[in-house]
Amino acid sequence: MNNRMMSLALFLFPGQHLGAWRLPDAIPEVDLGIEHYVRAAKLAEAAKLDAIFFEDQAAIPRSNNIMNGDTYGAANPRAMHFDPMMLLPALAMATTHLGLAATSTASFNEPYNLARRFASIDFISNGRAGWNLVTSFNESEAQNFGLDAHLEHSLRYERASEFIDVVNGLWDSWDEGAVIRDKKSGVYFDVEKMHFLKHEGKFFKVRGPLTMGRSPQGRPVIFQAGSSEPGRELAARTADVVFTLQTDMKASRAFREDIRQRAVRFGRDPDKIKILPGITPIVGKTDQEAEDFRTRMRDLIPEELAITHLAPHSGGLNFRDYDLNGPMPDLPETNAGKSHRDAIINLARGENLSILQTARRFAEGSYMKLVGAPTTIADTMQEWLDNDACDGFLAVPTHFPQGTEDFVSQVVPELQRRGIFRKEYTGKHLRDHLGVEKHT
Amino acid sequence: MNNRMMSLALFLFPGQHLGAWRLPDAIPEVDLGIEHYVRAAKLAEAAKLDAIFFEDQAAIPRSNNIMNGDTYGAANPRAMHFDPMMLLPALAMATTHLGLAATSTASFNEPYNLARRFASIDFISNGRAGWNLVTSFNESEAQNFGLDAHLEHSLRYERASEFIDVVNGLWDSWDEGAVIRDKKSGVYFDVEKMHFLKHEGKFFKVRGPLTMGRSPQGRPVIFQAGSSEPGRELAARTADVVFTLQTDMKASRAFREDIRQRAVRFGRDPDKIKILPGITPIVGKTDQEAEDFRTRMRDLIPEELAITHLAPHSGGLNFRDYDLNGPMPDLPETNAGKSHRDAIINLARGENLSILQTARRFAEGSYMKLVGAPTTIADTMQEWLDNDACDGFLAVPTHFPQGTEDFVSQVVPELQRRGIFRKEYTGKHLRDHLGVEKHT
Incomplete structure (x- = not known):
């Protein structure tokens, strides 16, 4: 027992479970319905979660994309989603403390644009922005950006590594306190506190600076989910939070230890990098009821x-x-x-x-299913935390709203009772909630 | 007299006047302060304006960018601004009818990303999104995107022309009613109503479709401001609204007539393309008071x-x-x-x-100054409208909040009294307000 507190993020992923959306009380319209996203964010904030998170692929699922030349063809619910970055400013207006994070690919964006967009969100949300860096992994995406096939895996990571250095450099292109807007003297900002980046690398050439002073967090939070060798290296060097697919506690503990050791090699404090395995909670009054519910949802696929x-x-x-x-x-x-x-x-x-x-x-979705009564689910989460298999979890419910409501109203209070999750926000920024490095 | 109604958009441009931000009651913090943008949007909506608009440059102003190698060096207020696209989802949450439009450059973005982002905003705002296509005109921007100098002018327009065709094609990649989410049958969308774009052109190769069904407007509204020969051609072929710098009524009338004739050559109804000259209203109780106020602001530069x-x-x-x-x-x-x-x-x-x-x-800013009492300003606006020199105006106040408040609370009511501007919204979407072509 070490009495660590855990981090918890809600991953609202419409269509992650390909059957649960057919439940009578499910609202599949959440996929393109802002009012439902607002409701989810407010639920997450009322439960004092660290953040709400949205993934992205810049293409419909491959299964539907190859459909014309294939014998399969059932419409995949996962085809329907926004560019989730666009949700964050809207949800910033409906919440005050909740972190707001979204995936945006480093492979098909320009670092100057991406740095500016997430810095804008950081201002609009008063320091609650997070960016999940992915390199994109499928050919459907590549085909929307002029390519027939995807960049080779290691080249993608080499590019992403330079990409994030450019983004961080741009976020650092203004010092704290640079923008003074002094009416008396007529001086708008202190030019000595503005820095040209003048980056010239293998993939990018970017002069900078950004078009705004230092954002509230200095740098929005960096999320990653790489599991390959280059993915782990990149995460250990640059990520604040690492999402991971784990189903075995010992394997997760080994993964976490591996990332931490790599982080130390990069000169970082390993306690400032948080490892969050994805879990899909399926909650019942009893364990048996939860198992039955899982089967019922699976049969709907x-x-x-x-x-x-x-x-x-x-x-x-x-x-x-x-x-x-x-x-x-x-x-x-x-x-x-x-x-x-x-x-x-x-x-x-x-x-x-x-x-x-x-x-x-x-x-049913890729994440570890935690199926049972709230205490059963909390037991597993606590066991993983106590055994250093994680620093918290990314909770990915099967459907909306019930999956989210079950988790925040039944599981989270149990974690709070056990003293392993916060009852109130104590900080203002997403970096405060997560306990990761600060850049202001 | 033709009793046409005019369109009115508010262009909130912090720093456009390089002295007015020093006025005692000016809030220069609007540049990076979401609460002030919300206040401006609510003022615009209360006045029943068609839209609020934000420009963008993906670089600090050239004057400050070359400063290190120059003898000049006063910090330019225009350096401070968000990527304005990120403002639109936030303002969508604070308003219900107001159109929401922002510039995003076709030169340094991918059409798939841009189409998806504005379609997302169109969903989030329930049909109020607008995109101002620019090709970017300065080297400071090019240098943030790997280039030493900018693309040659005509090549930029050739690329932009293909860009917008790809974007429109992606917006049309789902038919109305494609997304059915039928719980009973398990069919999420009608695959027959989803279309691959399979665009292959000189500049872009994009497979599609988008990751969301048809947005509320079908296509977000297209704004442009080109004045060159290729800029006019592109606008006449593809724009719903054309912003223009005009200071002479006859010249503006000739510009409008030119765009309309070009539109006809492209098979379009010229009444569905709206020409909005930019104006900077400077309002006083009397004409003399307004002139004195203009001088006072200019002396603050x-x-x-x-x-x-x-x-x-x-x-x-x-x-x-x-x-x-x-x-x-x-x-x-x-x-x-x-x-x-x-x-x-x-x-x-x-x-x-x-x-x-x-x-x-x-x-003082590039736009035509309309200086005077509210009736004086309304006289000029009405004269331009009656003489077919425009279809309305893009109003660019000198500073916030007073410049905006003066316009919406003194000039707009005068236009309403004269029956040349709406007193209530009659439609739901931005395309309804503007009276441009519908795509649903």
């Missing part, structure tokens, strides 16, 4: 949609050539992200599932 | 700042080598935008102004 959704990870195999009730075949390597392929193989092999069973399980 | 601000248009001349109270020397041709250089020369020669007088006049 249309077979065609489940297979459609799995197809892009088949490495070219057409699952229709196989007996869907037979065992999962070996999946070839691809240039795409590795973590999903590994997760699918582990799932099928670990529990000896058929192709269809695997597909339905995969269509 | 620091000499050093006025000269700094003029420097980028000097074509390499150092004004400090000249007598600032002497006549304006001939200005060499440059590769930068020509309209500002021409405006400066016309100003100096036309009124026989000294260098410093010219600099101070230029630092």
Whole structure:
């Protein structure tokens, strides 16, 4: 027991569970409905969560994108989403303390634009902005940006590494207190506190400075989720928060320790980098009720949609050539992200599932399912925290609003009772909530 | 007299007047202060304006950017601004009818990203989004995006022309009613109503579709401000609203007629394209009071700042080598935008102004000054409307909040009394307010 407090972020991910949206009380319209996002953010803030987070892909899911040349074709709910960066200024107006974070790809944006947008959000939210750096992992995205195939994996990370240095450099291009707007003297800002970046690297050439003084946090919070070797190196060097797909406590502890050791090698305080495994809480009055609820939601996943959704990870195999009730075949390597392929193989092999069973399980979402009564879920979360397997969690409910409401109104209060999650916000900025390094 | 109604947009441009921010009741903090933007948007909505608009440059002003290698160096207030696109979702939450428009450059963005962002804003605002397409005109911006100099003028417009076709194509990539989210059948959207764009052009290769169904307006409103030959062609073919710098009614009438004739050649209804000259209203109880107020604000422009601000248009001349109270020397041709250089020369020669007088006049902002009592200002606006010199105006006050308050509380009611501006919103979307073509 170490009595550490945990960090908790809500990941509102419409369509993550490909069946739960069909529940009678589910509101699938959350995907494009700002009023529902506002409701979710207010729920998260009332529960004193660190942040609300939204992922992004700059393309419809590959399963639907290859559909015309494929035998599969069930419409994937995950096709429907905003550029989530655009949600953050809106949610800033509806909340006062909650951190606001969104994915934006380093592969198809310019660092000057991205730095300026997240600095703008940091001002608009009074210091609550966070950016999840991804390098994008699929060809559907590449095809929206002039490329036939994606940049090779290690090149993507090399580019991302330079990208984030440029972004940080731009965020640092104005010192604290530079903007004085002195009516008497007529001096608007102190030119000595403005710095040209003059970056010239392998991928970028950026002069700077930004068009605004130093933002409230100095630097918006950096989130990452890389699990590959270059992904871990980049996270250890530059991330404040690392999201991770983990299902085994010992493996998660090893992952966390690995990131921390790498961080030390980069001269960082390892306690300033927070490792948050993703969890999907499925809550019931009893453990059995929760298990039954999970099964009920899984049964709502249309077979065609489940297979459609799995197809892009088949490495070219057409699952229709196989007996869907037979065992999962070996999946070839691809240039795409590795973590999903590994997760699918582990799932099928670990529990000896058929192709269809695997597909339905995969269509429940990728994150560790914590299924049970609130105390059961809290037990697991506490165990992981106490065993240094994490610094908190990214909670990804199955559907809205019930999945979110169950978590914030039943699980979070249990964590608060146990003294492992805050009852009130004590800081103002997202960096305060997370306990990561400050840049002001 | 034709009893046309006019369109009115508020252009909130912190720092446009380089002296008025020093007035005792001015709030220069509006530049990075969301609460002030909210106040401005609410004032504009209460006055039933069509839209609030924000410009952008993805760089600090050239005057400050070249400062290190120059003898000038007064900090330019215009250096301080957000990426204005990030303001729109926030202001959508504080308003219900007001149109929300911002500049975003076609030269340093990807069309897929831009289309998705403005479609997101259109959803978040329930059909009130507008995008001002610019090609960017200065080298300071180019230097933040890997270039030493800017793309050649006609190439920029050729690229912008393809850019907007891609954006429109993406906005049309989902038919109305495609997203059904049918819980019973498990069908989320109608795949027959989703269209791949598969654009392959000279500059872009974009597969599509967008990651969201058709937005409330179908297509967010397109604003442009080009005055060159390719700029007029692009506007006539693709813009809903054209902003323009005009100071002479006959010239403005000729400009409007030119754009309308070009629109007809592109098969468009010329009444669906709105020409809005920029005006800076300076309001007093009497005409004399307004003139005195203009002089008082102009005297607040620091000499050093006025000269700094003029420097980028000097074509390499150092004004400090000249007598600032002497006549304006001939200005060499440059590769930068020509309209500002021409405006400066016309100003100096036309009124026989000294260098410093010219600099101070230029630092009052580029838009036509309407100076006088509310009825005087309304007279001019009505005269321009009645003589088909415009379809309305883009009002650019000198400072916040007074400049905005004077316009909406004194000038707008006078226009309403005369029956040439709406007293209530009759539509829901920005396209309704403007009376431009609908895409749903």
